[in-house]
Amino acid sequence: MQASTSNRPRVCVPVCEKDLGALRNGCELATEWADVIELRLDCLTELPEQLPSDFSRPVILTFRPTEQGGHRDSTHAERKAFWTSLAPHIQSAYWDVEADLLAELSLNWPRIIVSHHDFSGVPDDLEQIYERLAATPAAVVKIAVQANDITDCLPVFRLLDRARTEGRELIAIAMGNAGIATRILGPSRGSFLTYGALDDESATAPGQVTARRLRSLYHVDKIDSDTMICGLVGLPVMHSVSPYIHNAAFESEGINGVYLPFEVRDAKEFFRRMVHPRSRELSWNLRGLSVTAPHKQTVMECLDWIDSTAHEIGAVNTVVVDRDRLLGYNTDAAGFIEPLLVRVGSLRDATVAVVGAGGAARAAVYALRQQNAVVTVFARDAEKAKLLGVSCESLEGASFAGYDVVINATPLGSGAYIDQTPVTSEQLNGVRCVYDLIYNPRETRLLREAVAAGCENLGGLEMLISQAKLQFELWTGKKPSMINEAMSNVL
Ligand code: NAP
DSSP states (O other): OOOOSSOOOOEEEEEOOSSHHHHHHHHHHHTTTOSEEEEEGGGOSSOOSSOOOOOSSOEEEEOOBGGGTOSBOOOHHHHHHIIIIIGGGSTTOEEEEEGGGGGGSOOOGGGEEEEEEESSOOOTTHHHHHHHHHTSSOSEEEEEEEOSSGGGHHHHHHHHHHHHHHTOEEEEEEESGGGHHHHHHGGGGTBSOEEOBSSTTOOSSTTOOBHHIIIIISOTTTOOTTOEEEEEEESSOTTOSHHHHHHHHHHHHTOOEEEEEEEOSOHHHHIIIIIOTTTOSOOOOEEEEEEOTTOTTGGGGGOSEEOHHHHHHTOOOEEEEETTEEEEEOOHHHHHHHHHHHHHOOOTTOEEEEEOOSHHHHHHHHHHHHTTOEEEEEESOHHHHHTTSSEEEESTTOOOTTOSEEEEOSSTTSGGGTTOOSSOGGGGTTOSEEEEOOOSSSSOHHHHHHHHTTOEEEOTHHHHHHHHHHHHHHHHSOOOOSHHHHHHTTO
């Protein structure tokens, strides 16, 4: 590994194991995705007399004390002893040394990464910390801070811009889910490398994405300054399958684009500081956003123009960055209705029961009315149901006999409610088709109830893909193919 000034991304996989056998094993597994392997020697329960030296990738040695985010309660003297006696056995490794030890060691500076970690937040004196570390002869400076909000990515990106203009090698990371953009986009903005976990259970820092996903989902090696950036804004977003849909679509259409999860608490601040071209503090090629709960209404206040469908539904799920303007759309309604029409044909005068009165129900009711269906909302909260402007009934003890279509627009059947169903087979007697908007799991308890009652059934994945295709077209002008195939490998 050469300390180079090129922007070629490098993925480093940390291996943190309790004994040498497991460490060797981990290194072998890491080889598939790593350019560089970080040996987290602070994870070893007992330090051996000698360390192995035959690795199939360049290595970084790390011996981090607990108080700086490591796994070992070692004294200053023990840390010093490690670097002077044990570490030199591994030839030509990079050493990741905390700043407080630098002055006390005799170091081969071209192999030194000098590091600073802050697990509580972004320190006010971040720039000064960088200046102090950059003033040492170390080959690479590493600064990792905790992102408590997505806007905490801004000072980290600023630091990368500064290091690039100063010709200094820097690894800068905002840890935590809110900082994931720095891990995925960092190398394209000059970060010396980015860290990727061996698997979902092995992350050595908060928010660390697996190396496999960095490479095979986000294609981190291909991201450059021309890459079109899109993403999903919501809270939570880390469970979402949208990155699988859109990144597969970019890949299949040969478009230089990447789609990331943006975990956002305060949508207005995110739009002001990072999204709106007239106010943002970040220069990036942001092209579009998907918007999910709880921000579909709030973002409407941040846009320059909203299309009439989104206005009528009262929610925006898609944002397009069009030069210096932000445009808002809603693709949920069209994405919802398309698979249903394919399944049942015309909905004119069809009687349709929508269960739930939240955002998805709102888009469904809008689309169904456009098709001249006769819609009734069944909800536990009558006041909320009334706001949808169609007839409504209580969900408790409801019978759906005589309805052509029953739609589930509640979370019952997914996540914490995975074993639940809003409607049982007895209530579905005589219903033609049951449409569950839940897409994960693909087969919900409601769909099983529908089969038991002899109804046709339709899951939510078709809607998810259908609305995503419309989003993709809004951002790129292209209709994506291959999405269905890509999705069947994921869910
Ligand atoms: P939302 O705005 O939070 O609305 C959820 C609705 O479900 C509310 O009316 C809520 O009632 C009701 N509800 C929640 N728990 C309930 C319970 N235990 N019993 C009865 N009703 C209950 O959520 P959303 O955005 O509309 O999403 C709803 C579902 O649709 C989610 O599972 C989501 O994954 C799915 N969805 C799928 C797609 C797709 O592309 N396939 C797109 C959007 C949404 P209260 O108002 O009384 O709390």
